[in-house]
Amino acid sequence: MNKNDLKVISFLAYKNISKSKATFFVIVAVMAMSFLSITFFAAIIDGLGYEFEEGMIRGLTGHLMIEPSADSRYLENADSMVGKIKKIPEVVGVSKRVEASAVATHKTIQLGVPIFFVNPDDERQVSRFSESVVLGDYLSRKDNAELIIGTDLVEAYTREDDAKKSLDVTVGDTIQLSFSNGMVKEYKIKGIFKTGSQFSDNNILINYDDYEDIFHESDVASAILVALPSRGREEEFTRKIIDLGVTDQINPWQSKMGKVKQFIGSLQITNTITGVVGLFTAFATIYIIIFINVTNKRKQIGILKAVGIKKEIILGSYVLQSLIYGVAGVVIGIIAMQGLIALLTVYPLSMPIGNVVPILTTNRLVTTAITLILASIVAWFFPSKKAANDNILEAIFGG
Amino acid sequence: MNKVIISAKKVERIYSNGIVRTYALKDVSVDIQQGEFVAIMGPSGSGKSTLLHQLGLLDNPTNGSILIDGEDVVQLSDDTRTRFRLEKLGYVFQSYNLIPELTALENVYITPMARGMPEEEYTAKAKEMLTKVGLGDRMDHYPSELSGGQQQRVSIARALVNKPKILFADEPTANLDSDSSADTIRLFRQLNKEIGQTIVMVTHEENEGKQADRIIWIKDGIIDKAKK
Numbered sequence: 082m083n084k085n086d087l088k089v090i091s092f093l094a095y096k097n098i099s100k101s102k103a104t105f106f107v108i109v110a111v112m113a114m115s116f117l118s119i120t121f122f123a124a125i126i127d128g129l130g131y132e133f134e135e136g137m138i139r140g141l142t143g144h145l146m147i148e149p150s151a152d153s154r155y156l157e158n159a160d161s162m163v164g165k166i167k168k169i170p171e172v173v174g175v176s177k178r179v180e181a182s183a184v185a186t187h188k189t190i191q192l193g194v195p196i197f198f199v200n201p202d203d204e205r206q207v208s209r210f211s212e213s214v215v216l217g218d219y220l221s222r223k224d225n226a227e228l229i230i231g232t233d234l235v236e237a238y239t240r241e242d243d244a245k246k247s248l249d250v251t252v253g254d255t256i257q258l259s260f261s262n263g264m265v266k267e268y269k270i271k272g273i274f275k276t277g278s279q280f281s282d283n284n285i286l287i288n289y290d291d292y293e294d295i296f297h298e299s300d301v302a303s304a305i306l307v308a309l310p311s312r313g314r315e316e317e318f319t320r321k322i323i324d325l326g327v328t329d330q331i332n333p334w335q336s337k338m339g340k341v342k343q344f345i346g347s348l349q350i351t352n353t354i355t356g357v358v359g360l361f362t363a364f365a366t367i368y369i370i371i372f373i374n375v376t377n378k379r380k381q382i383g384i385l386k387a388v389g390i391k392k393e394i395i396l397g398s399y400v401l402q403s404l405i406y407g408v409a410g411v412v413i414g415i416i417a418m419q420g421l422i423a424l425l426t427v428y429p430l431s432m433p434i435g436n437v438v439p440i441l442t443t444n445r446l447v448t449t450a451i452t453l454i455l456a457s458i459v460a461w462f463f464p465s466k467k468a469a470n471d472n473i474l475e476a477i478f479g480g
Numbered sequence: 481m482n483k484v485i486i487s488a489k490k491v492e493r494i495y496s497n498g499i500v501r502t503y504a505l506k507d508v509s510v511d512i513q514q515g516e517f518v519a520i521m522g523p524s525g526s527g528k529s530t531l532l533h534q535l536g537l538l539d540n541p542t543n544g545s546i547l548i549d550g551e552d553v554v555q556l557s558d559d560t561r562t563r564f565r566l567e568k569l570g571y572v573f574q575s576y577n578l579i580p581e582l583t584a585l586e587n588v589y590i591t592p593m594a595r596g597m598p599e600e601e602y603t604a605k606a607k608e609m610l611t612k613v614g615l616g617d618r619m620d621h622y623p624s625e626l627s628g629g630q631q632q633r634v635s636i637a638r639a640l641v642n643k644p645k646i647l648f649a650d651e652p653t654a655n656l657d658s659d660s661s662a663d664t665i666r667l668f669r670q671l672n673k674e675i676g677q678t679i680v681m682v683t684h685e686e687n688e689g690k691q692a693d694r695i696i697w698i699k700d701g702i703i704d705k706a707k708k
Contacts, residue, residue, distance in 0.1 A: 085596040092593070100581035100622070384577045387538055388638065389566025390594050391559070473538050477577060 086394050093385075093398035097378075098405060104374060105406070111370055112410020112453055113417060115363035119356060119449050120418050124439035125430070126352040130345040132437045134338065136278025139209040142337040143176070143306030144315055145322070148330045155179070155301035156329055163203065163305060165325045169318065171310050174206020177302035179292050183258040185234070185285070187248045194234060196258070196285045198292035207308045209276045210286055217252035217272030224288050228256075229272040231282035238275065258285075264295050277435025280341075360449065364456040371406070371460035375399065375468070382468040383476025392469045399465035400458060407457030411450045485645060485678055486512040486535055491544035493530050493701075504530040505541070506701045514645075515676040517668065519683055519692035527701040528682045529650055535680060536569060536648040537561050549645055566591060570639030572649040576631040578623040584610060584634045585619040588641050595642065602641075609637040613667060629660030636667060640677070647671075649681040653688060665691050 098105050138144060149156050156162065159177045166175045179198040184191055201220040205211040210229065211219045215238075220229055232238035236247040250256060252270050259265045268287070276282055293299045309318055315333035322331055335342070378399075385395050422439050429436035468476055493505040504527045512518050512535075520528040533539040535546060537553055546553050549568060556564060565571075578587045589606035597605070610619050613633040623631050632652060639647055649668070653661035665688050671677040672693075681692065689695045697704040 083596075085594075089590075089594050093590075096579075096581045096586065380577075381579055381581075384579060385590075386562065387565065387571060387577070388591050389562055389564075389569075390590070391562055394594065474533060477573070 082393055082397070086391065086397065089390070089394050090397035090401055093394070094401040094405065097398065097402055105409075108367075108370055108374070108406050109410045109413060112363075112367060112407065112457065113414040115366060116411055116414025116449055116453055117417055117421075119359040119363055120414070120441055120445060121421065121439065122359070123352050123356050123445055124418070124422070124441045125437065126348055126355075127440040127442060127445075128430075128437045129432070129434070130348050131440050132277075132432075132435050133341055133345055134334070136276065136280055136435060137338060137341055138312075138334045139207075140276055140278050140281030140284075142332075142334045143174075143207050144309040144312065144334050145307040145318060146332045146334065146337060147305040147307065147322070147327065148303070148332060150329055153329075155298070155303060156305060158300060159302035159305060160300050162325075162327060166305070166307060166322060166327075169321050169325075172307060172318065173310055174203065174308040175305060176200060176203035176207040177289070177305045179289070179301065180303040181260065181292070181296075183260045183285075185248060186257040186259065187250050187254065190246060190248055192234065192246050192248060194258075194285050195283065196287055198287050198289045200289045201286075204286070207306045209278075209281070210274050213274040213276040213281075214272040215275045217270065219272055219274075220286060220288055222288065222290075224271060225291065226266065226268055227271040228258075228268045228285050228287045229274055230256075230270055230286075231284050232273060232275040233279065233283040234285070235273055238273070260295055262296060266291075266295065277433075279434065356445070356449075360452050363453060367453065367456045368460040371403070371457065372464050375461055375464040378465070379468040379471070379476050380479075382465065383471065383473050386469065387473045387477060395469050396462070396465055399461045403458045403461030404454070406461075407454035410457070411453050414453075415446065415450070483514040484511045485514040485516075485549055486510070486680070487547040488531075488535060489545045491531070491534055491541045491546065493527075493534060493539070494542040503701050505534065508544070508698075508701070508703055510535075510696060510703065512646075512678065512680060514678055515672070516694065517672040517677075517679045517681070517692045519681050519689035519695045520698060521683060521686065521689045521695050522698035522704065524684075526698045526704075528698045530701075531696075531698060532648055532650055532680060532682045536571060536646075537565050538571075566595060567642065568645045570642065570644035570647045572632070572635050572639050572647065572652045574651040574654045576623070576628070576635045576655075578631055578634055578638070580623050583620050583622055584615060584626065584630075584637075587623070587634055588637045591638065591642055605641055606637070609641045610634070613637045614663075627660075629656050629663065632656060632660065632664055633667070636664070640671065646678045646680060649679065651682050651684065653683065653685065661685075661688070 147156065163175045163177050166172060176199060181196045181198065183194055183196055185194045201222055214229065234247055236249040237251065239247045248256060250270055252273060254270050255267050256270065257265060257267050319331045382395055386392065418441055422441060426438050429438045488508060488510045491505055491508045495502045495504055508531060520531055522528045534541045541554060553564060582590060585606050588609055589602040592602035592605055607619060610616060613636055615630060615633055618626060618630060653664050656664060668679050668681065669691050672679055683689055
């Protein structure tokens, strides 16, 4: 194939496309829609999985969770450890927590509730509680005998069909907490929070200072949560924390996922299966549409061959057309998808687990794009090759 | 008119459909001189178009030999036959067979373009040829915007733009009205007289055949009679 052949190939491809604009738009639209249908559902599932994980990270584990070694109940010298870790460059936030449980009493209802004793300011950098208050206010450092409560514990926010017990309380009401050491204390509800994560919304948050008053222990923590600039840097920061002399367990969030990990794994398997089925369906759809289109060009291919145009030129022009159709379809699909993602980033899908933003991974984008472009090339190449190899008279006159 | 430009010997074309073998051409031998205007005539299904397709390298005979300009074209590879058609042969079909996506000018210059001719040259040649067939003012029109007669003239311009050794025409007037038919045959005659163009034309119309130098009559796949 020489330079002149390429010129003829480009000329024929250009003329075919520019004179068949309706066909061009239909095929490109089908390809773009195929791209969207494959990637959008997958991106929602990926977003759902991400949100599940994020709910754990921003509610229970942070990116790194420092916990006492097996033979200790608490981390000692927690404040010092928090202070040192905060000084590590790029660390976004560090917060110590003590986890406890109590029996909450309001009117005639009694309910066992998990409690986090936290430093409210430190917690802002690590968890979503501060930004998830739907009624009232977030805790402040000075609050004493005040708490914030998750919506899953508040009757007004639970579903009617939910058989779980809940408290008929609102902001300003008082509830009584009975702790494991026998201490009973009344707390005013300062705020109600809803993160969207079932792992967080069944908790009560109380100022850490109260823990010291109730349990007479200070400078301890059940866990220290560390928020990093992004996922994927857990090992790097684990090493930095170890370098500070920390000998306690430093667990990345992945190791704390438990059943969430199994659930997300199941989601990913479902996603892979539907993705593969979607790709096959898109491949078949595109193949059929293009096959019919190229079959209708059989006569044209026969004429070109009859007047002496080389088979390579004819095939080349169809492969070039297929590339143009494929790339145009995929590019428009990507633009539409990015537009949808941008829209859903501003207006996320509100799901029971929280606000879900679709996530289009580079891997999925590239795989889908390549598959659709390949589908286009294959769909153009084989029928046009068959037509180019056909007897000229059969191609022109049928048969 | 002494040089034999086409020499076909014992050409057979058999179509097989399972065990049924149909002889479209049987033992046909024919010589055509350079510069000759030959009409192939015969009843429907007689094999006249089949003969033209064998001579024009649009089909392969089952048996026999065909020499064009001294070259044994039956033995050529598919690619060489394509090149041979591009450089030495021109075609006019009954249903024009223009490329609908190309303008009249582009339909004409696509073959010199494929031969590697510079753009200015192939554009000039195509314009010249379209002007010669009376379509100087229709060059940028698409086939769908032209009448049948005009499309056939574009087809003739396309066939002649590479100055082919032989022009093959398969019932070129079958889809035309009588005026356009007369114009087309007159144009063939003129080309034959003025530039010595060798023309092999299949036709049903005896009055068109009479315009040729010679008529080859075909019946049931064999040459029935020949007359000058």
